[in-house]
Amino acid sequence: MSETISLKVETQSDGRSIRPSSVARARQDQTAKRTFFIVTLLPVILIVMITIALFLRALPILNAHPFTQLLFGDVWKPSAGLFGFKPFILGTVWVTAVGVLLAVPPSLLVAIYLAEYAHTMTRSVAKPILDLLAAIPPVVYGVWGLLAIVPFVQGVLAPLSDRWLDSIPLFAINQPTGFGILAAGIVLAVMIAPLIISVVYEVFSTVPNELRNASLAVGATRWQTIRRIVLPQILPGIIAAIVLAASRAFGETIAVLIVVGNVANIPTSIFDSAYPLPALIANNYGDMMSIPLYDAALLGAALILLVVILIFNVISTLVLQRLKRRSWA
Amino acid sequence: MDPHVQVKNLNVYYGKQQALKDVNIEIPKKQITVIMGPSGCGKTTLLKTFNRFLELTDGAQLTGEVLVDGENIYDRDVDVTEVRKVVGLLAQRPSPLPMSIYDNVVYGMHIHKMKRDRREYKAAVKHYLEIAGLWEEVQKRMHDPATSLSIGQQQRLCLARGLAVEPEIILGDEPTSALDPISSQNIEARLIELKQQYTTVIVTHTLRQAKRLADYVIYMYMGEVVEAGPASEVFNNPQHKRTRAYLEGLF
Ligand SMILES: Nc1ncnc2c1ncn2[C@@H]1O[C@H](COP(=O)(O)OP(=O)(O)OP(=O)(O)O)[C@@H](O)[C@H]1O
Ligand SMILES: [Mg+2]
Numbered sequence: 001m002s003e004t005i006s007l008k009v010e011t012q013s014d015g016r017s018i019r020p021s022s023v024a025r026a027r028q029d030q031t032a033k034r035t036f037f038i039v040t041l042l043p044v045i046l047i048v049m050i051t052i053a054l055f056l057r058a059l060p061i062l063n064a065h066p067f068t069q070l071l072f073g074d075v076w077k078p079s080a081g082l083f084g085f086k087p088f089i090l091g092t093v094w095v096t097a098v099g100v101l102l103a104v105p106p107s108l109l110v111a112i113y114l115a116e117y118a119h120t121m122t123r124s125v126a127k128p129i130l131d132l133l134a135a136i137p138p139v140v141y142g143v144w145g146l147l148a149i150v151p152f153v154q155g156v157l158a159p160l161s162d163r164w165l166d167s168i169p170l171f172a173i174n175q176p177t178g179f180g181i182l183a184a185g186i187v188l189a190v191m192i193a194p195l196i197i198s199v200v201y202e203v204f205s206t207v208p209n210e211l212r213n214a215s216l217a218v219g220a221t222r223w224q225t226i227r228r229i230v231l232p233q234i235l236p237g238i239i240a241a242i243v244l245a246a247s248r249a250f251g252e253t254i255a256v257l258i259v260v261g262n263v264a265n266i267p268t269s270i271f272d273s274a275y276p277l278p279a280l281i282a283n284n285y286g287d288m289m290s291i292p293l294y295d296a297a298l299l300g301a302a303l304i305l306l307v308v309i310l311i312f313n314v315i316s317t318l319v320l321q322r323l324k325r326r327s328w329a
Numbered sequence: 330m331d332p333h334v335q336v337k338n339l340n341v342y343y344g345k346q347q348a349l350k351d352v353n354i355e356i357p358k359k360q361i362t363v364i365m366g367p368s369g370c371g372k373t374t375l376l377k378t379f380n381r382f383l384e385l386t387d388g389a390q391l392t393g394e395v396l397v398d399g400e401n402i403y404d405r406d407v408d409v410t411e412v413r414k415v416v417g418l419l420a421q422r423p424s425p426l427p428m429s430i431y432d433n434v435v436y437g438m439h440i441h442k443m444k445r446d447r448r449e450y451k452a453a454v455k456h457y458l459e460i461a462g463l464w465e466e467v468q469k470r471m472h473d474p475a476t477s478l479s480i481g482q483q484q485r486l487c488l489a490r491g492l493a494v495e496p497e498i499i500l501g502d503e504p505t506s507a508l509d510p511i512s513s514q515n516i517e518a519r520l521i522e523l524k525q526q527y528t529t530v531i532v533t534h535t536l537r538q539a540k541r542l543a544d545y546v547i548y549m550y551m552g553e554v555v556e557a558g559p560a561s562e563v564f565n566n567p568q569h570k571r572t573r574a575y576l577e578g579l580f
Pocket of ligand 1 (some may be wrong): 343346348366367368369370371372373374375386
């Protein structure tokens with residue numbers, strides 16, 4: 001590095017001697033740059049280290065059972081040496097899917113409204129509210145779910161479904177409690193909606209107004225402009241926002257754990273209870289550690305969770321960044 | 330004079346700041362009207378009131394009337410998309426839509442469902458590209474992205490896209506300021522050809538361009554119209570001292 005600096009000094013060839021202070025400043029600048037780089041790199045190093053550590057600690061169970069058997073095994077009975085993750089994986093997938101499906105349509109409408117129709121005033125009010133919603137601790141959402149959503153599912157939605165949709169397995173009432181996938185999905189939907197709204201809103205703002213104006217100028221309506229010009233441009237970004245939200249839902253632990261029932265079965269209806277991976281880990285890690293391989297199994301679950309979330313996040317982040325950098329016209 | 334656009338007692342405010350002050354002008358039919366004036370005097374603002382683009386700006390307020398063919402385009406029952414169909418806009422920077430050359434030209438026609446079938450649309454696309462002087466250059470690459478064209482070609486494409494919805498009035502806000510001299514000349518030549526059929530209103534900062542294009546001149550200063558009249562009169566014998574100063578200052 002000192003070489004580059006001295007090289008720079010020599011190339012200042014207009015005859016004036018370079019004052020020592022400017023050399024010092026250049027060196028300071030270099031040091032600052034390197035420091036920032038390392039600080040930025042730190043999280044990456046941390047993630048890599050956590051992944052490796054989880055992998056090493058999960059290795060015993062991976063050695064004891066074939067990976068596919070772990071993933072697709074139906075039975076979770078650690079005391080009998082049975083470690084089937086399938087109920088938990090499916091529980092996670094169900095809860096995430098219901099949450100995302102409930103959150104996406106209204107979130108998209110709100111984001112489109114804010115980005116394309118709302119006045120600057122409305123926006124400046126809505127933005128902080130969304131940030132606030134996103135900042136509420138998950139445990140608060142969980143308690144709200146317990147006090148409001150679970151009774152609502154039990155007292156209102158389940159009877160309605162029982163009356164009208166009972167013949168459809170997806171909506172069958174197989175247990176009466178109200179705790180379950182639907183309650184968790186509703187809570188998750190409320191939690192991830194602000195995230196979807198604000199990311200999609202940002203995605204909309206990557207489209208320059210010149211494009212909208214070009215369309216409006218020939219007499220297109222706002223909605224025609226959105227549908228034909230804006231949306232096709234940002235579809236990848238919208239999908240990325242949804243994937244990002246899905247990964248948040250996928251890993252959400254405490255709010256889900258409070259309302260989902262925590263029964264390790266294979267769900268077939270949205271009214272069934274479930275036992276997602278994060279809840280499994282949070283409920284059991286540290287207990288019953290005398291059971292052989294139990295610790296390794298739970299860390300294996302954590303590894304699966306981490307890898308899936310990492311993949312989701314990396315993909316969506318890449319898509320979103322590309323969208324922001326894109327040069328238009 | 331046979332006015333196509335009449336502006337009556339027009340005031341425009343951005344928040345509390347007044348950008349246009351009691352503007353009263355008439356734009357003659359099938360001629361080129363050039364709006365001139367120093368930067369910030371309200372040329373763009375005035376132009377935006379003609380196709381109701383002003384309402385895209387948050388906080389912009391307008392009082393007064395803009396009559397197109399005698400009808401106030403700010404009346405409550407007027408459909409803004411109809412106004413913009415009749416009053417086309419050529420933007421300062423070429424703004425091709427992110428689609429193919431063909432789709433750009435056909436875009437507005439599809440929006441207004443102006444033709445019956447593909448064959449008609451194709452013929453219309455060819456027609457308007459010819460009018461815009463672009464057909465020769467792009468006929469073999471109709472399905473290439475519009476962004477693959479040069480900036481000058483893009484502006485002619487935008488002209489074709491605007492003409493395709495059959496407007497009666499063409500607005501241009503410094504439509505050649507982003508272009509090289511040859512492309513500028515090309516656009517100017519198109520505008521002169523087109524004035525047989527269209528009422529044209531152009532904002533420009535170049536006096537030479539104004540002199541080449543203008544049949545009618547509007548000179549603005551600080552939000553007010555200082556002078557308006559036939560080009561020969563305004564250029565040769567400006568009535569107002571500000572106009573005179575501006576015309577001399579630019580030489
Ligand atoms: N969106 C806006 N918000 C607030 N003020 C604005 C806005 N647009 C324009 N103005 C103000 O209105 C006045 C007229 O602006 P306008 O853009 O019409 O001028 P112009 O004559 O087109 O200038 P130029 O030659 O630089 O393009 C200026 O004082 C400008 O600062
Ligand atoms: Mg302007």
